[in-house]
Each structure stands twice: as C-alpha cells, then as structure tokens.
Amino acid sequence: xxxxxxxxxxxxxxxxxxxxxxxxxxxxxxxxxxxxxxxxxxxxxxxxxxxxxxxxxxxxxxxxxxxxxxxxxxxxxxxxxxxxxxxxxxxxxxxxxxxxxxxxxxxxxxxxxxxxxxxxxxxxxxxxxxxxxxxxxxxxxxxxxxxxxxxxxxxxxxxxxxxxxxxxxxxxxxxxxxxxxxxxxxxxxxxxxxxxxxxxxxxxxxxxxxxxxxxxxxxxxxxxxxxxxxxxxxxxxxxxxxxxxxxxxxxxxxxxxxxxxxxxxxxxxxxxxxxxxxxxxxxxxxxxxxxxxxxxxxxxxxxxxxxxxxxxxxxxxxxx
Amino acid sequence: xxxxxxxxxxxxxxxxxxxxxxxxxxxxxxxxxxxxxxxxxxxxxxxxxxxxxxxxxxxxxxxxxxxxxxxxxxxxxxxxxxxxxxxxxxxxxxxxxxxxxxxxxxxxxxxxxxxxxxxxxxxxxxxxxxxxxxxxxxxxxxxxxxxxxxxxxxxxxxxxxxxxxxxxxxxxxxxxxxxxxxxxxxxxxxxxxxxxxxxxxxxxxxxxxxxxxxxxxxxxxxxxxxxxxxxxxxxxxxxxxxxxxxxxxxxxxxxxxxxxxxxxxxxxxxxxxxxxxxxxxxxxxxxxxxxxxxxxxxxxxxxxxxxxxxxx
Numbered sequence: 001x002x003x004x005x006x007x008x009x010x011x012x013x014x015x016x017x018x019x020x021x022x023x024x025x026x027x028x029x030x031x032x033x034x035x036x037x038x039x040x041x042x043x044x045x046x047x048x049x050x051x052x053x054x055x056x057x058x059x060x061x062x063x064x065x066x067x068x069x070x071x072x073x074x075x076x077x078x079x080x081x082x083x084x085x086x087x088x089x090x091x092x093x094x095x096x097x098x099x100x101x102x103x104x105x106x107x108x109x110x111x112x113x114x115x116x117x118x119x120x121x122x123x124x125x126x127x128x129x130x131x132x133x134x135x136x137x138x139x140x141x142x143x144x145x146x147x148x149x150x151x152x153x154x155x156x157x158x159x160x161x162x163x164x165x166x167x168x169x170x171x172x173x174x175x176x177x178x179x180x181x182x183x184x185x186x187x188x189x190x191x192x193x194x195x196x197x198x199x200x201x202x203x204x205x206x207x208x209x210x211x212x213x214x215x216x217x218x219x220x221x222x223x224x225x226x227x228x229x230x231x232x233x234x235x236x237x238x239x240x241x242x243x244x245x246x247x248x249x250x251x252x253x254x255x256x257x258x259x260x261x262x263x264x265x266x267x268x269x270x271x272x273x274x275x276x277x278x279x280x281x282x283x284x285x286x287x288x289x290x291x292x293x294x295x296x297x298x299x300x301x302x303x304x305x306x307x308x309x310x311x312x313x314x315x316x317x318x319x320x
Numbered sequence: 321x322x323x324x325x326x327x328x329x330x331x332x333x334x335x336x337x338x339x340x341x342x343x344x345x346x347x348x349x350x351x352x353x354x355x356x357x358x359x360x361x362x363x364x365x366x367x368x369x370x371x372x373x374x375x376x377x378x379x380x381x382x383x384x385x386x387x388x389x390x391x392x393x394x395x396x397x398x399x400x401x402x403x404x405x406x407x408x409x410x411x412x413x414x415x416x417x418x419x420x421x422x423x424x425x426x427x428x429x430x431x432x433x434x435x436x437x438x439x440x441x442x443x444x445x446x447x448x449x450x451x452x453x454x455x456x457x458x459x460x461x462x463x464x465x466x467x468x469x470x471x472x473x474x475x476x477x478x479x480x481x482x483x484x485x486x487x488x489x490x491x492x493x494x495x496x497x498x499x500x501x502x503x504x505x506x507x508x509x510x511x512x513x514x515x516x517x518x519x520x521x522x523x524x525x526x527x528x529x530x531x532x533x534x535x536x537x538x539x540x541x542x543x544x545x546x547x548x549x550x551x552x553x554x555x556x557x558x559x560x561x562x563x564x565x566x567x568x569x570x571x572x573x574x575x576x577x578x579x580x581x582x583x584x585x586x587x588x589x590x591x592x593x594x595x596x597x598x599x600x601x602x603x604x605x606x607x608x609x610x611x612x613x614x615x616x617x618x619x620x621x622x623x624x625x626x627x628x629x630x631x632x
Contacts, residue, residue, distance in 0.1 A: 018469035296474030
C-alpha cells in the first residue's frame, strides 16, 4: 500500500508540472496586463516601468515561470514564496489560507447533508424498485441534477431571503457577529442547500444503482433464505457492500465541490476560495489566480488518490 | 472467384414455389439503424426529449426571425407594468424590451454555443482518442498524460480565466474555452473503442488487404467508434449550455445588449422584489434544454449500443 501511494505521488509530478505550465501560459500569454489599469495620462512612463519591474513582468516568460514555479513548490512553508497580491499587496499565501476555513465550512456541511439525505433515499429507492416512491424520487433527482447551481441559488435567495425573509441574503456573518457559531450556521443554510440539492440528486442515483447491484447477489438471497429479517439483510448485508463505490465517489466529489463551489460562493458572496478566485480573475491578480488554480488542481489529484486508497481500505478484496 | 452452384449454402435463400411459405422469411431482417430507431423509441423519456429538443431548436430559429430586432429594441412606452399580450406573452423588461423575444434570442445563443462547443469536443476528442488508441506505445502514453493534466485542472475556473483574459463577451472565445476543456471524456471513450477495434477481425482483414493506416482509421475504425462520441456529445451540450449561462451570469460571458440566458438572470437578480417571475423564464428554459439534452443522451446510449440487441 505504501509503495502504491508513493508511486501514485510520483506519477502526479508530471501532472503538477503540466497544470502549472498550462495555467501560467494562459495567465501570461493572453492579451492585457495587470498594469493596464494604471495607464492613465497622469501616470508617468517611469512609474509604469517601475510597476512592471516590481511585479516582475519585465523578465521573459520562461524566467518568470521558473521563478514562480520553483518558489511556489519548493518553499511551501515560506509565507512570501507565493508572491504578493497585485491588488492589496498582501502575501498570497495569507489570502488563500484565510479563505480556507469558509470553504471548508461550506463544502463540509453540504457533504454532510448530502450523505445524510442521499444514502437513505437511494436505499429506499432500491428496496422498493419501480414503486411509486421510486419513480417520484427518480423524477425529482433527474430534475435536481439538471438544475444549474447559480439559478438554484438565486431561486432560494428570492424565496427564502427576499419573500419569506427567513435567511440572510449573502455573506458569512451578520455585522458585528464575527465568530458567532449560530450566526454562521444561519448564513450557511441557503448556500449549503444549493450545493446539497444537486449533490443529493447525483448521489442518490449512484446509491440506488449500487444497492440494486448488491441486492441481486447470491449472498443476499442466502441471507434472506436463512430467515433473516428484512431490516437485517438490508442494513447489515447489503448496505455495507453498497457503500463501497460511494466511498470512491466521496474522493471524487470533494475536489469538485471545492472548486465547483465558486459559483455558489459568488452567488451568496461567501468569502471562500472560489469567490476569491473569481474576484482575482476580475482584477487580473495573477499570483492569486495561479495559486487558486494550483490548489484546485492539487485537490483533484489528491482526491483521486484518496478515492483509490479508500476503496482498498473499505474493500479488503482489493489490493494494489 | 466463381460461386459454387447447386450447393445450397446454409441460411441462404433457396428459390421455392411462391405458394410455399418459408418460416425464415417471416422474421423481418432489421438493419442496425432500424434497431437503433426501435430501441430509441422504446425509451419513452428519450422520445419525449427528442420532441422537446426539436421544439426548442425550431423556436430558437423561428422566433428571432419573426421578432426581428425585438430582442434588443428598447421602448419608452412599454414597461414591466404592461399586461402580457399576444405581442409580448411574457411582458416587457425594465428597458421596455420584449422579454419573450429576448428569451428566444438567448435560447438561440445557448444552442449555438452548445452546438459549436460540442463540435470542438467531438472533433478534438475523436482525433486525440483515435491517434492514441491506434498508434499505442509512447504516443498513447504522452496523449493520455495530457488528458490527465486537463482532467486535473479545475474546469469551470479555467474556462472563466481563459474567457476573462482573452476578452469577455466574445462568443468565439467562449466556444473555444468550453471546447478546449471538455474534450477529455470523448478522447478516452474513443481510445477505449480503438483499443478494442484494433484487434477485431475486420480491422485485421483490412490490414491484410494492404489498406493504409489512414484508410483503416477513417473508413473502418472511426465509424465503428462513433457511438460513444455521439452520446458524450449530446450530454456535452447540457454542460456547455450551463457553463455559458454561468459565465454570462458572472459577467464574463455575453453582455447586454447581446442576449444570453445567463445575462438575463443577472438582470432579473436586480428585480428580485418587484418582478419575482423574471428569474423563472431563463431558468426554466435552461432547465428544459438541459433535461432534453440529457434524456436524449441517455436514450442514444441505450439505442446505439449493439450489445443490447432486442430479439425481434
């Protein structure tokens, strides 16, 4: 197992280099520059040149890439290694790390809700396959899966914040209530629902399919013919096996949630990583944009690895 | 080679008197496409989705033609308070623009972007997948690493970045960005099909006959490997359309006066209190489009897969 993990991590190195090159090239070879906003008649060419030098944009692209890449990956504990934001001059690492708790709250809670809701739904559908409840839930999950995140977020905002005035419209805390847990949870309700509805729709489908697959197996028939109660067959014999593919799904969903939450975070002005990334793109804040993409990419790679490792851990039949 | 006469080949038709009914003749011969159509129509939701898709496409072509410049023409005499009429079934927006025609124009934009993005996805995916699958070896290895890299990039964010830096509001940039990030699934599917087909008898036969690589790939293998691409492309329309809407919603896609379902939602957001229905129109249109594309994709997957042959 250890050798497998090491091998996978080594295989990830070329992928990390590839991601770095592609995103660096997109950022630096596209037209326009972060300096453009300073180019007004009142700013002297000398100042512009100083700015270009300050941001390190005067060097050739390969040199810039080399400097950025080596610092980014070789000094992970140096606070200044990721550079400084072009907008407020703060170290990029601080900006990123300051946003991580918010994103973790949002993704963690929506994942929790998804698991709690989707698994029982999927089991119920599989146990009562082709019943009315199965058909109705399938219809709803199909529609739920087709809902665009930003539209659902808007609808929830309009219904529950604007018309019913039950939940806050945006943000993470009410004014002057920073660190108040209840206030935070209250603000979390709508964004978490937005993410969870779409996740539940997908997960319950997987859960249903996986459970149906297991219920068809011989050992389930054996358990039934032994005279075990339905409850015991379903929860003890079937569910535990049906959960195995779901564990893989977990590893694949976490990174998707972390970067996919960008839209939800923007809709609700949730101060997470995704919102930071979207803002940084708007302001051409190159170091922040690059750091966000890198973190997103690393999450995907680690998520895939985690999914495969978790698969082997929960299913003893699988060895690497 | 002359065909041996007199010896009836098993299963071949032997001429008989017309009065005698042969049992074998009672079973109609079905071609592949007849079977596909049959399987597709048996999938009720897919058939409904096909009708819906056709209706949406026809509406998106016809109404902008009928309406002329109504989709961007502002008016000082019409406004949100006007009751809905035959000329403006969904009323007028804050600038006096006919919402229905704007919606249809937005639908047209979405479908156009979805269609061309999928064209790039299918083209690029088929090319990369067939090269990797046919040549194998180090070429396959390199190409598949590229696929891994693209798959590891946070897709939506990358599209956002590309569109924002290359010039927001440009349809071609949007299509290009969606296409360039979305081809990996198609490439993997084609590669898998090619690996299977490479060893198949008809490809071996073509090789033995001395056909060139180019001919084998284009004439023999790509047509056989196309089914998964068709399915992936249909499903890809749904993703592309939603991506475009999200981009426009965030302000990086099409900007007014251009009409997009996404920027209609952005505008509707400002009228949350006074015009709560406004966010429903583009939203429902988008959902119908996504549902139609995904059911169509599901139906095609079931229909095109020859392994699910129905006994006639």
